[in-house]
Amino acid sequence: MQNKIALVTGASRGIGAATGKLLATQGYAVCVNYQYNKTAADEVVQHIKAHGGQAIAYQADVSCESQVIDLFNFVDTELGTITHLVNNVGILLPQSKLIDMDAQRINLILTTNVTSYFICCRAAIKRMQSGSAIVNVSSGAARSGSPNEYIDYAASKGAVDTLTKGLSLEVAAQGIRVNGVRPGFIHTDIHADGGEPGRIARLSPQVPMQRGGKPEEVAEAIAWLLSDAASYVTGSTIDVTGGK
Template identity: 50%
Template sequence: MSKVTVVTGGSRGIGAATCRLLAERGHDLAVGYRRDQAAADEVVQSASKLGVRAIAVRLDTVVRDQVVHLFDRAEAELGEITGLVNNAGIGSTIGPFVDLTEADLRRVVDVNVVGYFLVAQEAVRRMSAGGSIVNVSSGAATTGSPNEYVHYAATKAAVDTMTVGLSKELGPRGIRINTVSPGVTHTEFHVGSGEPGRADRVGPNLPLGRAGRPEEIAYAIAWLLSDEASYTTGATVRVAGGG
């Protein structure tokens, strides 16, 4: 059976690196993106050159109808869904907890928690023959990110708990669900935090002495989706350079 994998937030950063690696390993791909169509199209073109099928679908993961549309397109054009990389998340400007705006709080919770649930729910509905889901969380879930973005960290802790609960509920249906928790990584995520160079600042303080690369996170995601991880569910794989 061919592997058909949906990747949300697939146009940039960890999502794009994951799409490219999965294409190398023979996955057909539905690349979900929110804004950057050119970047999503580039990911699709890269995958197509490797001989797999790929489509790009624009959506906001907090809108159920758009989530359903993503999966409808994926099934219609690629076939039965076997995998999901639940990756579309956001942060907001770094700062003290008391300076956090209600608008930022609500949007981060909406995308990072509600969006993850809506996407996973739709994937599960389509996985009649079993499958594998990887939630992309963050090392912040256990550090709490004080003085930076406690609200973001809290949403990622929610994702970790979601993984544990769903792994127990869905295991009998042959659906595995795991989490990858990246540490600080060289992506555009830090632009939205107001400190584009954060990875360069934090990286040298980690045990491995540097920030991660998107490709290094992608390898962990790809392994969890693979048959090599057939007995792994409810796990959190931390890829954080020792941090």
Template identity: 50%
Template sequence: MTEVLIVTGGGRGIGAAVCELAAARGYAVVVNYAADAAAAWSVVARVCERGGRAVAVRADVSGEDDVRALFAAAAELGPLTGLVNNAAITGDTPGRLDEQAVGTVRRVLDVNVVGVFLCAREAVRLMSTRYGGAGGAIVNVSSTAARTGSAGEWVHYAASKAAVETLTVGLAHEVAREGVRVNAVAPGTVETGLHAAAGMPDRPRRLAPSIPLGRAGRPEEIAEAVLWLLSDAASYAVGSVLTVGGGR
């Protein structure tokens, strides 16, 4: 049976790397995106060129109807066996907490926390043996910011990722005996478009000296950790938060 994987925010950065690696390892992949259709379909094209199966599906993960439509589209590839909750935003402008607009904070929490909740809930309803499913795995993408706090830049984003880690542990305990393993990966500074989108394209280079390994990570390195947690090789990993941050 083909394993079917949904990757939210799969059109760019870590999400795109997860989609391509998963497809190379035999998954049929649903590449979710919110706005950049061209990027998502580019990932699909690369997967298909290498003989894999993939489809791009637009959905705002903070919207309940969009999430239902996303999972319905995935069902066309076969029964769902995995979910990677990767979609996340930092907000418009980095800065201190007292400089942030409440609308920005609410939108970050909607995407980063409510989005993870909605997608995880739908995945459990499909994969859990409680509902007649055959089991599966969920990997939530957190951040080392959940531990460091990201002061002066993205305290609200860091708080959202701390919520993701708590959700990971609690949900893992709820569904572990229902055939569903839930874990998280917490990347450190990674070379993705997130930094440029926030107006700080040089951020990975600027932070590199503070990382014990001396450099920012690559999306492909995070994807390897995600795929391990999805795989049977991680069969005893439940409620874990795996830090992949170059030692930071």
């Protein structure tokens, strides 16, 4: 494979931003996808360029099929044919028990966190050749179920795990690898989205390593799975959860 071209969805902050920055240092040309925060996405691009890398930003709601098509066409034109995809987009809504959730909330979570991964994977594998790779960002919540807080989010990440396994088997013979990472309690803004900015501090004592993780630590796992160093790894999901 010649040029390494990576699309990272939801890359204006947190794990996505850390991943984009890391991949750029490893020779990838990076498309930083974002939905709302253009300023933050542009800052990621400028950081990459300041360190000698190649990056572009593109606004798209990746749960919307037409916008995904436009996003991938943009990457085709500006960078070339995609070789690596990181599905990282994910949302939380305020903490709630299932009994208080309505269908509108549940469908928003599933469309954003699951449908986006399916249609981005589809667009990617239409373009990818042997040696390409996809990493889907799941969550430790897929195993815990996140009772009393985010059972809808947890279920969406369980679907991501199943997508990762099934798609890996569909495209293995084409030389395309599909893997996942399950971050645990990571220091990102997503907890504020759920209504508890200090959630990591509250939950860190439950983690065997007694601390929350950093976005950069998750990015390292993603980068390894994308790399040729993981050339015989597909259909696997790595827990980056501090032992929890």
